Amino acid sequence: MHELQDLEVKLKKDLAPEQMLRIIFHYISLIAPEKDLDRILLYMADMGRELILADRCTLWLHDKETHQLWTKVAHGVKALTMPEEAGFAGYALKNNKSILIEDAYQDARFNPEVDLQTGYHTKSVLVIPIQNQHGENMGIFQAINKLTTEGVFNYQDMHLLTLAASYSGKALESAMLNQEIEQTQKEIIYLMGEIGESRSKETGNHVKRVAEYSKILALRLGMSPAEAELIKISSPMHDIGKVAIPDAILKKPGKLTDQEFTEMQAHTIIGNQLLKKSNRQILQSAAIIAHQHHEKWNGTGYPQGLKGEEIHIYGRITALADVFDALASDRCYKQAWEIDRVINLFKEERGVQFDPHLVDAFLNCLEEILALKEQYAD
Ligand code: C2E
Numbered sequence: 001m002h003e004l005q006d007l008e009v010k011l012k013k014d015l016a017p018e019q020m021l022r023i024i025f026h027y028i029s030l031i032a033p034e035k036d037l038d039r040i041l042l043y044m045a046d047m048g049r050e051l052i053l054a055d056r057c058t059l060w061l062h063d064k065e066t067h068q069l070w071t072k073v074a075h076g077v078k079a080l081t082m083p084e085e086a087g088f089a090g091y092a093l094k095n096n097k098s099i100l101i102e103d104a105y106q107d108a109r110f111n112p113e114v115d116l117q118t119g120y121h122t123k124s125v126l127v128i129p130i131q132n133q134h135g136e137n138m139g140i141f142q143a144i145n146k147l148t149t150e151g152v153f154n155y156q157d158m159h160l161l162t163l164a165a166s167y168s169g170k171a172l173e174s175a176m177l178n179q180e181i182e183q184t185q186k187e188i189i190y191l192m193g194e195i196g197e198s199r200s201k202e203t204g205n206h207v208k209r210v211a212e213y214s215k216i217l218a219l220r221l222g223m224s225p226a227e228a229e230l231i232k233i234s235s236p237m238h239d240i241g242k243v244a245i246p247d248a249i250l251k252k253p254g255k256l257t258d259q260e261f262t263e264m265q266a267h268t269i270i271g272n273q274l275l276k277k278s279n280r281q282i283l284q285s286a287a288i289i290a291h292q293h294h295e296k297w298n299g300t301g302y303p304q305g306l307k308g309e310e311i312h313i314y315g316r317i318t319a320l321a322d323v324f325d326a327l328a329s330d331r332c333y334k335q336a337w338e339i340d341r342v343i344n345l346f347k348e349e350r351g352v353q354f355d356p357h358l359v360d361a362f363l364n365c366l367e368e369i370l371a372l373k374e375q376y377a378d
């Protein structure tokens, strides 16, 4: 628990104008070219904190869809959310008004929830709404506990913070838009994958689990985080070709006939043809995975009967992740296997159906994989 005595050791003198300018120039030069939303939030919070001598400064962004205010950075604290109407921030947002508070606990609008979560003690507060280019509120700049002997924020602080926010508004807005686009792309990819998997909710989180397992395996093989992320993003589309397979086969409760299984195998070729039309890296990678995720290490897989390292590493990784998840889950044609039975199969198929190094990597990160299986349970 931070007590007010802690603040006294941090006490500061008001800044001279040239010091303020130096802080503003420093942070604006960092913020202007920055594309990463989290880093912009962090820089803005740091800029605000240094400019007006606050102990903490937080930039809350308004999410109109979830009706929450959220932030990635309260100093020293991990991501937080609160209801859009909560506390001083909620008040400022709703009424489009800046507010100065001397003692939070004497004010009925105060939401002590964040203090309860963080063990921090809030006293003086400054809250200002921040606007986008169209003058709509997009969030709240909130400073807590002024570090001067007066211990309270003043109107100059309010103006400074408003100025600092307006300088960074454009970068902030475009980073928010980027994040929205990236988030939308990811959701579209998962939705495409789910359509491929069953055209229904039946297999639930299968594509998400395959994505997570594939990433862990890629990292374990020593691939770079960026490449592991590429595999994570593209692996959910491995079964997209199932869109072209008739329901009578796809949802058959029992075992497929040879003829039906032959038809089913075409999902690899169909998926590849759909995806390879795009030159985008993610879809190129997804095309390879769709094509090769049923190839087997010993050359008995389909559709090409590729063998060993002829099979692209992305295909080998997704093959293992897909089979692990298919075995460990219920399917319309089978019940989930006990985990020990699944592990035994991978040991038996090491160097037969699956790349032996990959089976080793899988066994080495089993704990992480099982934790993900829990996290994304159907
Ligand atoms: P899926 O259900 O996503 O299964 C993916 C892969 O997991 C299968 O590829 C297979 O390698 C493995 N797998 C799933 N269940 C078992 C199992 O009980 N034993 C073993 N040893 N491996 C298993 P596969 O065989 O190429 O099948 C591709 C897709 O074809 C399956 O995707 C599923 O949608 C469909 N399918 C395969 N067999 C049947 C079946 O008997 N009935 C029905 N209705 N669909 C089937």
Ligand code: SIN
Residues within 6 Å of the ligand: 255, 256, 333, 334
């Ligand atoms: C099944 O035929 O039941 C699953 C597919 C396989 O064992 O390869």
Ligand code: SIN
Residues within 6 Å of the ligand: 272, 287, 288, 289, 291, 292, 312
């Ligand atoms: C594919 O499987 O469609 C492409 C093969 C490769 O690039 O390895």
Ligand code: FE
Residues within 6 Å of the ligand: 238, 239, 267, 293, 294
């Ligand atoms: Fe498949």
Ligand code: FE
Residues within 6 Å of the ligand: 238, 239, 322
């Ligand atoms: Fe699958």
